[in-house]
Amino acid sequence: MTTATQAGGRWLAGTVQRLSRLARPRGPEALPVVFDRRRVYVLPTPFGLFFFVLLATMGVGALNYNNNPALLLCLLLAGTAMASLLGAHLQLSALAVHAAGAEPVAAGRPLQLRVHVRADPRRQRRGLRVESGAAAARLSLDQGAGEAVLELPTVDRGWYDLERIRISTTRPLGLARAWAWVWPEAPLLVYPAPEAHGPPLPEGAGDNAQARLHPAGDDVHHLRAWRRGDSRRAIAWKPSARRDALLVREYEQPQGADVVLDWRQLGPLPWEDRIRRLARWVDEAERDQRRYRLVLPSQPALGPASGTQHRHACLRALALLPAGPAHG
Structure with a gap:
């Protein structure tokens, strides 16, 4: 039984690959x-072949011995x-794949592909x-809708x-496997992997200096209500006594002008190393x-600019740079 099942499994895998x-x-x-x-395609499983x-x-024996029961x-x-x-065929019939997509990730991290499926809830x-490649996940439908998340490796x-x-599915009895293919036209982007270690973010230059809130700043910016985790040293006791509520000092620390992340200022670094360093600086x-400017x-x-959209635009531009020489 075991040998026959394994042989049937190999035959089935080869047939599926050819189909x-x-x-x-x-x-x-x-x-x-x-x-x-x-x-929708249907073939017997190894257990189904057995x-x-x-x-x-059983049928040959029943006919040979004329055993009607x-x-x-x-x-x-x-x-x-x-x-x-x-x-098994009806499990997939009329199933609809409505959307597939994933948020961009840095190279080397798994891409979380989300596949949205709908069907008649009745x-x-x-x-x-x-399944996609070596990634696989189970799909459960609730009220006719469901989502599967596949972790796709990136390099x-x-x-x-x-x-x-x-x-695919092997229901209801496991005797047959029904499957169908879908190939979404979904653009998936992989960001460059940021440099693990490197020099700090360049200082800004120019007259467009800003200030940002910082717990160890130099100048008091404003008072706010106390929150769990605030240091006792930051509590303004006199204003707190006047208002009968704990108030905390918020400081501001001078911050340099807009940071310029210039490709040309990275010296003799290899092409891909420049991309990884700029990706790291964008995240920092x-x-x-x-606020930063990418050249x-x-x-x-x-x-x-700054913010999520600007970060995505910068990392997208770095990800889509053409492959360059080993140096330069």
Whole structure:
């Protein structure tokens, strides 16, 4: 039994691999996509192959010995098996993939691909599994809607080449596997991995100096209500006594003008090392709430600005820089 099951599994895997080259779709497609009968494929599982061999053996024995009860049982089991093929097909029929996307991440971190699926809530869908490459996740539908999250490994910066996504099930009896492919036309971006260690963020230059709140600043900016975790040294006792409530001093610390992150000022660093250093400085500038300007070769400067949108624009520009020479 074990040998037959393993051989059947190898045959099934090879057959699925050969069929996948001819299966729909053969290229990226716009979403939403609804699975119809032409997109759903069904093949027996290794257990299903063993079950069919067992039924064939039982049927031959029943006919040979003219055993009508055994023949009736064999036919009933065969009918149940055929019904399970139809049931597996119906698990995926009319299933709709509405959206697929992921937030950009730094190279080396897993990309969280979210696949949103909808179906008729009147029909229960069980045992659904979503796969892309080596990543896999289970999919559960609640009121006809569900989401699966796939962790896709990343290596290089730039656009991520998304493979086809397979949605499959072995329900209701595990005798057959039904599956369908979808290839979302979803642009997934991978940011450059920031430099692990390096020089600090360059100081700003110019007349556009700013000040930012800092607990160890020089000048008192304003008073605010006490919050859990505030230092006792920052409490303004006299104003607190007058207002009968704890007040805390907020300080401000002078901060340099807009930071300029210039590609040309990175000296003899290799091409990719420059990209990683600039990516690190962009993150540091955002963390310190600094306004910064990114200057890259052969394209307009970005900024000065700050915030999530500006950070995304800068990291996107760094991620999409063409591959350069080893040095320069």
